[in-house]
Amino acid sequence: MxxxxxxxxxxxxxxxxxxxxxxxxxxxxxxxxxxxxxxxxxxxxxxxxxxxxxxxxxxxxxxxxxxxxxxxxxxxxxxxxxxxxxxxxxxxxxxxxxxxxxxxxxxxxxxxxxxxxxxxxxxxxxxxDVVPTDCLAAMLKNRLPDASHLVLGFEAAGGPSPGTARTSVGGLVKGGRARVNGEVVEVPLAWKSRTFTREDGSERSAVSIPWGDVYTAFVSTGIPNVETYMAMPEKTIANMRRLRHLRWFLGLGPVQKFLERRAAQTDGPDEQRRQRCGCQVWGEVRNGAGKEVALSLITPNGYxxxxxxxxxxxxxxxxxxxxxxxxxxxxxxxxxxxxxxxxxxxxx
Structure with a gap:
């Protein structure tokens, strides 16, 4: 067996x-x-x-x-x-x-x-996807049991694998997602942007993405409003916003196939890069009275x-x-x- x-x-x-x-x-x-x-x-x-x-x-x-x-x-x-x-x-x-x-x-x-x-x-x-963010969401819920809003973000260095790159191609067509008052709703691509503070005190720009915690964090914690962010350069965020007007084009079958073939050519990070490039995960909760609690995780490379x-x-x-x-x-x-x-x- x-x-x-x-x-x-x-x-x-x-x-x-x-x-x-x-x-x-x-x-x-x-x-x-x-x-x-x-x-x-x-x-x-x-x-x-x-x-x-x-x-x-x-x-x-x-x-x-x-x-x-x-x-x-x-x-x-x-x-x-x-x-x-x-x-x-x-x-x-x-x-x-x-x-x-x-x-x-x-x-x-x-x-x-x-x-x-x-x-x-x-x-x-x-x-x-989604062990560190889900566990962090649960920790925050325990520290602020009446939390009504949850924000999660991450910075993942090292580059994507071919599978991750192919999945991202499909995600461009679907646009953004967030959880609002308990319901998963569609929002524009690159809906919101903000900054997170790294462990060394530097600021990192980030943009909202349809990360899995939009669905799972509500199941784990019951917090009805969830936004998820990925750290990236401001120039990249601006380019993502420009793609909002091209969703119809990106969704065409031949275009999807072309982009997926290009994505499949990605090698993914080698062993040295995996060992060198770690990640940081951020989480914040807020209740109706405005009280906030924040935590962060330092993790190895996502793979x-x-x-x-x-x-x-x-x-x-x-x-x-x-x-x-x-x-x-x-x-x-x-x-x-x-x-x-x-x-x-x-x-x-």
Whole structure:
């Protein structure tokens, strides 16, 4: 029996997770669509591989035989989540993924009652999206229980992987999102901008983006107003605002395919860059009386954190039997989970 299957294992993040899983003594099955790439990865790691597409439910079911946990690393997740999630519910395997896509969180949340009935843990967002931000949101909620507004932001150096870049292409068409009075609403691309203070005291400009916490933070904390920001240069923010008028063009099929091909050419940060480029995460809450509380996290590179956070959750599920249902990081692992990951520390 092979308890863990990594789908999209031959992708940038999947390869990192597979290598670290082996170091921890786990023996995942490596899965995906590309036979040659999977063979090249599986052979030196001495792991089993399964090659299958996601168009045929019966084929997915056959390949989930004997699997207890599926970790989906194949983005964009709006294409891969639903067939794998449905197969996990049919086969009573826990479903995890490393998405940051709001619509995917919503899709997974809507299966909560089915997952409870089947005893299946449904847990999207097991990596940098959204473990540190979700845990930080829960910490802030505990420090200001009547908070009505939550702001989260992050600075992630090092550059994106091909999968992240492809997902960002689709995100340009959808525009921005925020949670307003408990509802996820569409807002203009680069809706708001502001600054955050780095640990060294310098200021960093940031712009609102449709980060996964727009969906998950409300589930974790009940705070009805949520905005999420990414640090970037002011010139880039201005360019994003100009794209508002081109959404119709960016949404054209041929344009999307061209941009995705360009995005796929991204290599992602190499090992030296991953080790050198860390991240900072900011969180602020405010209540109706105007009282504010702020906290920050210093973390390793987002891809390194994704590896350790995801595998820590896998190991937790292998060692424990939580009730089935939809979970966010803080709801399953506790708000302090992120603080136990390598290289993470809290700044108050």
């Amino acid at each position: 092979h308890p863990i299957l990594i789908y999209g294992a031959n992708g940038y993040t999947g390869r990192l997770i597979a290598a670290e899983a082996c170091k921890r003594g786990l023996k995942p099955v490596l899965a995906g669509r590309n036979r040659d790439a999977l063979d090249a990865l599986a052979e030196p790691l001495k792991l089993t591989r399964r090659v299958f597409e996601l168009g045929d439910p019966a084929e997915i079911d056959r390949n989930l035989d004997g699997i207890r946990i599926v970790l989906n690393c194949a983005g964009p997740f709006e294409r891969t989540c639903e067939p794998l999630l449905e197969a996990c519910l049919r086969n009573r395997a826990h479903y995890l993924d490393i998405t940051g896509e709001i619509d995917v969180f919503a899709l997974c949340h809507h299966t909560d009652k089915r997952a409870q009935y089947e005893g299946v843990v449904v847990f999207p967002g097991t990596g940098f 390194l954190l994704t590896v350790t956070a995801s595998l820590g959750i896998v190991e937790h599920l292998l060692a424990n039997s939580p009730a089935g249902g939809y979970y966010t990081p803080s709801l399953l692992m506790g708000e302090d989970y992120v603080l136990g990951l390598p290289g993470v520390r809290l700044v108050e």
